[in-house]
Amino acid sequence: MSVAILRQGDYLIASIQSDLSDSEVIELRHQLTELVGRHRSRGIVIDVAALEVIDSFVTRALRSIVLTARLRGAETVIVGIHPDVAIAMVQFRLNLEPLRVALDLDAATALLDRLTQGDARDGR
Template sequence: MLVPILKQGDYLIASIQSELSDADLLKLREDLVRRVSDFRSRGVIVDVTVLDVMDSFATRTLRSMAHMIMLRGAETVIVGIQPEVAFSMVQLGLKLEGVETALDLEEGLALLDHRTKGDNKSAR
C-alpha cells in the first residue's frame, strides 16, 4: 500500500490511508527520508489517524524514521494518534522517545512552524 506524500511549502505530509504491513512502513520510511533530501524539506508530518493499532515494530519504525529525518536536517511530527491507541501504547510500554506528536494536522503544522521558523529568528 503506497502512502501519499504531499509537499506543502517547506513541509512534507504523509497521510496513512489504511493499515500498513511492516514492509509498507519500511518503504514509507525510505521514501520520506529520500524526499526530505530531494525537496530540501524542513519538516515532515506523518498522519496516523486511521491506525487502530501501533505495535512495537510500527513504533520503532516511526521513531527511527524521525531520527533519520532529523539527521537530514528536518523536524518530524506524528499526528492523529487515537486515544485507544495511545492507551494501548502506554500499557505495552511503547514510546516515541524524541519524536514530537500533535493532536491533528493543524496542530502539527503550527508546531512545525514554531520549531522551524522560531529557530531561524533566534539564529539571526
C-alpha cells in the same frame, strides 16, 4: 503503497490510508528520507489515524524516521493517534521519545513552524 505524500510549502504531509504491513512502514521511511532531500523540506507531518495498531515495531520505525529526517535537516510531527491506540501504547509502555505529536494537521504545522524557526535562529 497506501500512503499519500503531499508537499505543502516547506513541509511534507504523509497520510497513511490504511493499516500498513512492516515492509510498508520501512518503505515509508525510505520515501520520506528521500523526499526530504529532493524537496529540501524542513518538516514532516505523518498522519497515523488509519493505523489500527501502533506496536513496538511501528514505534521503533517512527522513531527511526524522526531521527533519520533530523539528520537530513527536517523535524517530524506525528498526528492522529487514535484514542484506543493511545491507550494501548501506554499500557504496552512503549517508549515514545523522541516522537513529537499533535492532535491534528493545523496543530502539527503550527508546531513545525515553531520548531523550524528555532532552527533558523540557531543557524545564524
